[in-house]
Amino acid sequence: MTVLENDTIAAISTPPGSAGIGKIRISGGSSIEIAASIFRSIKGKDLRKARTYTAHYGHIVNPENGKIVDEVICIVFREPHSFTGENVVEIDCHGGTLPLQKVLELILSNGAKLAEPGEFSKRAFLNGRIDLTQAEGIMEVINSKTEKSLDLAINHLSGKLSEKIKEIKDKVIALYAHLEASIDFPEDEIEGFDSSVLEKRLKNIKAQLEELISTSKEGIIYREGLKSVIVGRPNVGKSSLLNTLLEDKRTIVTDIPGTTRDAIEEYLNIEGIPLRIIDTAGIRKTEDLVEKIGVEKTEKYLKEADLVLMMIDISQGLGKDDIRIYELVKNKPLIILVNKTDLDPDFDYSEIEEKFKNHSLLKISVKEERGIKELKEAIINEVLGENIRRTDEEILISRTRHKIALEKALKAIERVIDSHRQELPYDFYTIDLRYCLDALGEITGETLTEDIIDRIFSDFCLGK
Numbered sequence: 337m338t339v340l341e342n343d344t345i346a347a348i349s350t351p352p353g354s355a356g357i358g359k360i361r362i363s364g365g366s367s368i369e370i371a372a373s374i375f376r377s378i379k380g381k382d383l384r385k386a387r388t389y390t391a392h393y394g395h396i397v398n399p400e401n402g403k404i405v406d407e408v409i410c411i412v413f414r415e416p417h418s419f420t421g422e423n424v425v426e427i428d429c430h431g432g433t434l435p436l437q438k439v440l441e442l443i444l445s446n447g448a449k450l451a452e453p454g455e456f457s458k459r460a461f462l463n464g465r466i467d468l469t470q471a472e473g474i475m476e477v478i479n480s481k482t483e484k485s486l487d488l489a490i491n492h493l494s495g496k497l498s499e500k501i502k503e504i505k506d507k508v509i510a511l512y513a514h515l516e517a518s519i520d521f522p523e524d525e526i527e528g529f530d531s532s533v534l535e536k537r538l539k540n541i542k543a544q545l546e547e548l549i550s551t552s553k554e555g556i557i558y559r560e561g562l563k564s565v566i567v568g569r570p571n572v573g574k575s576s577l578l579n580t581l582l583e584d585k586r587t588i589v590t591d592i593p594g595t596t597r598d599a600i601e602e603y604l605n606i607e608g609i610p611l612r613i614i615d616t617a618g619i620r621k622t623e624d625l626v627e628k629i630g631v632e633k634t635e636k637y638l639k640e641a642d643l644v645l646m647m648i649d650i651s652q653g654l655g656k657d658d659i660r661i662y663e664l665v666k667n668k669p670l671i672i673l674v675n676k677t678d679l680d681p682d683f684d685y686s687e688i689e690e691k692f693k694n695h696s697l698l699k700i701s702v703k704e705e706r707g708i709k710e711l712k713e714a715i716i717n718e719v720l721g722e723n724i725r726r727t728d729e730e731i732l733i734s735r736t737r738h739k740i741a742l743e744k745a746l747k748a749i750e751r752v753i754d755s756h757r758q759e760l761p762y763d764f765y766t767i768d769l770r771y772c773l774d775a776l777g778e779i780t781g782e783t784l785t786e787d788i789i790d791r792i793f794s795d796f797c798l799g800k
């Protein structure tokens with residue numbers, strides 16, 4: 337697999353909209369040449385002779401008519417000391433959409449091609465600057481929703497996950513080498529490599545894989561956020577709850593448009609877990625989700641939801657409508673919120689508690705802000721369940737792609753353990769060890785096919 341040699345790519349690397357500066361990135365064999373052909377340095381310097389890591393002040397000039405398009409700073413990175421490993425020029429323009437577009441057009445008409453989404457990162461990967469987990473880490477950093485997700489993303493970016501995978505791989509390789517040697521030279525007893533040692537080493541690898549896999553539930557939630565929905569009949573207090581949660585401005589995280597999603601999405605930060613209330617605005621406006629938008633659409637929302645908060649109003653008691661809504665959501669991860677507890681201190685909860693005994697149930701008063709802290713704890717318990725929170729853990733598996741590969745690796749190791757129990761010949765083991773190595777290699781990208789790599793990078797955003 338090679339990068340299309342000398343194919344020079346360019347894209348606007350900052351988000352759309354007005355800003356102080358906007359950056360255009362050019363990468364490839366001709367990037368410095370192309371930039372030089374449209375750049376006029378104030379000091380009369382030639383960009384072609386610029387050293388690496390130098391910044392140059394001047395104008396972008398249309399070579400056809402000599403017209404100045406923008407005032408810019410060009411930063412030159414010579415290969416291999418750049419993000420992509422190729423010659424790179426970054427042009428800091430003024431941040432309006434029009435100047436950026438004009439400069440980009442000039443670059444394209446002078447020999448570069450428009451970069452595809454993720455193409456810069458893909459080149460960095462193909463040129464061996466970063467591995468796949470690090471490339472994915474870049475996207476995670478960009479899309480982080482809470483500080484905790486950012487910490488995890490930075491760990492991935494800096495290669496902590498790759499190191500861990502490499503550590504496991506090295507153990508598998510060592511084992512593989514020993515077994516191969518035993519197959520090739522059966523009469524030579526290899527020192528310190530008897531059956532019990534072999535089993536111990538296999539079990540150790542198995543335990544490490546299991547440990548990593550067990551972090552994935554939490555890791556995926558930190559990265560993707562949790563889609564949740566508040567349901568309940570009119571006037572139970574849904575909007576009030578939402579407003580209370582939103583009031584605490586520190587808990588709100590806003591996704592910037594133009595990255596991977598089109599719309600602005602708001603996330604509540606529940607102790608580091610990004611919680612997205614689906615159709616926040618919609619619920620705030622409509623009286624009742626089910627009534628106003630129809631059962632069909634509600635069902636669609638519910639289907640997408642990772643968590644449902646269902647509210648009941650004690651001043652109304654448990655009615656037919658509550659039961660109807662409950663029937664729709666009962667199979668989802670569900671928290672029952674019994675609201676307006678301030679209205680009746682002597683309320684008899686036995687019927688409600690009996691009906692919902694299989695779910696977590698909280699007695700709250702949104703008005704008096706009672707039970708809100710407990711609600712946050714309940715959300716964490718409901719979504720992570722038995723999983724211990726690993727807030728101090730450095731590496732959490734945050735992608736389904738990684739989890740699947742680890743599960744493949746684990747199955748392969750389990751097969752080796754099985755072969756060992758059945759005292760099968762070593763040839764059987766080595767096949768599965770190879771399989772395990774391939775699965776681990778998929779995570780860092782060494783053993784992936786080109787089309788899968790293309791697909792992974794196409795999820796990246798433009799200019800990255």
Ligand code: GDP
Pocket residue numbers: 568569570571572573574575576577623624675676677678679700701702703704
């Ligand atoms: P929604 O239709 O489910 O969104 O309900 P709202 O949030 O609009 O609340 C309906 C009414 O109940 C409003 O007048 C709220 O002030 C009131 N309300 C909400 N929560 C409580 C509570 O805990 N106690 C009391 N007494 N009133 C509440």
